[in-house]
Amino acid sequence: MESAADLQDTASLTLKFEFNPKLGIDNPVLSLAEDHDPSDIRSLERPRFCLLSKEEGRSFGFHLQQELGRARHVVCRVEPGTSAQRQGLREGDRILGVNNHVVEHEDSEVVIRRIQASGPRVLLTVWAQHVLDVARALQGNDALLCPILGPEVRPRLCHIVKDEGGFGFTVTHEHRGSFWLVLSTGGAAERAGVPPGARLLEVNGVSVEKFTHNQLSKKLWQSGEQVTLLVAGPEVEEKCRQLGMPLAAPLAEGWALPTKPRCLHLEKGPQGFGFVLREEKGLDGRLGQFLWEVDPGLPAERAGMQAGDRLVAVAGDSVEGLSHEETVSRIRAQGSCVSLTVVDPEADRFFSMVRLSPLLFLESTEVCGSPQDTCSASLVEIKHPPVEDPAMPPVPVGSRQCFLYPGPGGGYGFRLSCAASGPRLFISQVTLGGSAAQAGLQRGDVILEVNGYPVGGEIDLERLKQLAEAEPPLCLKLATRSPQGLEAWIPSGSGKDWALASDLL
Structure with a gap:
């Protein structure tokens, strides 16, 4: 209404x-x-950017709704007194981007997972609906409606450890909150990835926007022998200025970070996984899910699990805010192959200090996907659709090639399916952030060739498995199926993707 x-x-x-x-x-x-x-009129030129921050135990303060039968993510309610209201998010706003990802055409569940995985801070790209319709007609270029920052043109989160020359930078400033770094050649800051002429945005997760020079000097002195800076090089600052985009921490790339999240890939053995999950308070007093009693020689230990690790994601999906029972249910739902993202106490302290989710930095370290990505036996899945399903539509003219490299668990991040009566294989699932997603694979893509071998009507599963296990890269020749043909061939199952849902975020 x-x-x-x-x-x-x-x-x-x-x-x-x-x-x-x-x-x-x-x-x-x-x-x-x-x-x-x-x-x-100016609002037609660019979207609004809402940088939301939530306090411990609270939400961002808005409800997200997917419209029935459409991949449109609409803010249906904004809670008073919350970060969402303070940052100008309004009922009826359309969300087109989350951090540095365009989400307009993603499923609602994927968008919710992206927001949850962002941790205590998230940057939303939004348009008022009536303004978006006019802007789209005038601009004719959807890329302008939701701009993103390319590689090397993003703020950097740099961890600097003092050496004999100190931190390796001096600070210049014009007025309160405006600080730039002058680097010592070959110094600690330069080695940690701080670009020349960088603007200083945060020190150890604290914004310097309102700092005086004396306050900044005190903050740096209190850091001791190491400090983590959020910085932006001149080209990044200029690009964000042109786009009207804030120099926001959730957009940052990690450089020389002292620690990182770890992805553990477990395949259940005769004695189980070999660990115990407990809910308890962490070092900062937050309730979390912790891994204990890691049995020697069992899958958990072999995968690199350490007693005291905190669980942050299951199959790439954040478990922040979930109860113990809900977390256990998600692990069990993965079956005998489970992918867990964990942080040790040192990493937990670090990401808590900089107020960013460790999941934001998986792309620059390693990707932890669904269990299907970690078990080579489930790469190929045969589906037998009901007799009344329509015949597979013809493959459109035109094809493309994709080269894939396996992730840390040995999987490529996609699921391959075929129909008993259909002539071709197709991609039925692509894991968010996995090798396949990064290479451009999409759900519904038809496989024409694998490593140069054509795929026809008669499918030799053993041959396909051998090809998938060959030396990387895996080369796929693909054709894109029309959305209409895709939905006709891959039923939506329970239909929940199309349900009218509202989630508090």
């Missing part, structure tokens, strides 16, 4: 099409009411 304010805004900002006789086409014309606020 649209509010009166929404209806008024929509009425005052409309798009009309007028015929241009010189061009012979209809041109979009923005029509403004007499009482229209001129600032709305």
Whole structure:
């Protein structure tokens, strides 16, 4: 239900099409009411960026709803007095981006997982619905609606350890909160990845935006022998200025971090996995799920689990805020092959200090996907659809090649399926952040060739497994299926992906 304010805004900002006789086409014309606020014109040029932060035990303060039958992620309620309200998130806003990911066409469950995995801070790219419709018609380029920062053009989280030359930088400033670093050649800061001329944004997870020079000097002195800085090089600062994007910590790349999350891939043995999961308070007083009683010689120890590790994700999905029973249920749901993301006490303290989720830094370390990615036996899955399922639609003309390298657990991050009556293999599942996703594989892609061998109607499963186990990279020749054909061939199962759902985040 649209509010009166929404209806008024929509009425005052409309798009009309007028015929241009010189061009012979209809041109979009923005029509403004007499009482229209001129600032709305500027709102058509770029999205709004909402940097949300939540306190311990609290949510960001908004409810996310997926519209029935559409991949549209709509804010349906904003709680008063929360970070979401303070940062200008409004009911009816469409979320197009989470941190540095475009999510407009992702499933609602994936978007929710991305937000939860962001930890205590998240950057949302949003548009008011009526403004988005006009901007899309005027711009004609969806990339401008949800800009992202490319590799090497993102803020950096750099951990610096003092040497005989100190931290290896001096600070210059113009006024309160504006600090730049001058690096010593070959010094500790340069080795830790701090770029020349970098702007200083945070020290040990604390913003310096309101610091005086004396306060900054004291903060650095209190850091002792090591310090973690959030910085942005000149090109990053200029790019964000052009986009109107904040230099936000959730966008950061990790450089020379002292510790990192670990991905453990376990395959159940005759005596089980060999560990005990307990809910207890951590070093900072937060309730969490901790791993104890790691039995020598069993799968957990062989995978690298250490007593006292804290569990942060199961199959790549954050378990933050879940009860002990819910976490155990998620582990059991993975079956005999389980992927766990954990942090040891040192890593737990570090990521708590910088107020960022360790899951944000999996891309720069290692990817922990679903159990299907870790067990080579489940790479190929035969599906026998009901007799009444429609015939597989023809593969469209055109193909592309993708080269994949296995992840830490030996898997490629996708699930391969075929139909008993269908002529071809297709991708039925792609793990978020896995090798396949990074190479551009999409659900519904049809496999034409594997390592140069054509895939026809007669499928030799043993041959496919041998090809998958060959020396990497795995080379796939793919054709993209139309969304209509995909939904006809891969049923949505329970239909929950299309359900009208609202989740508090």
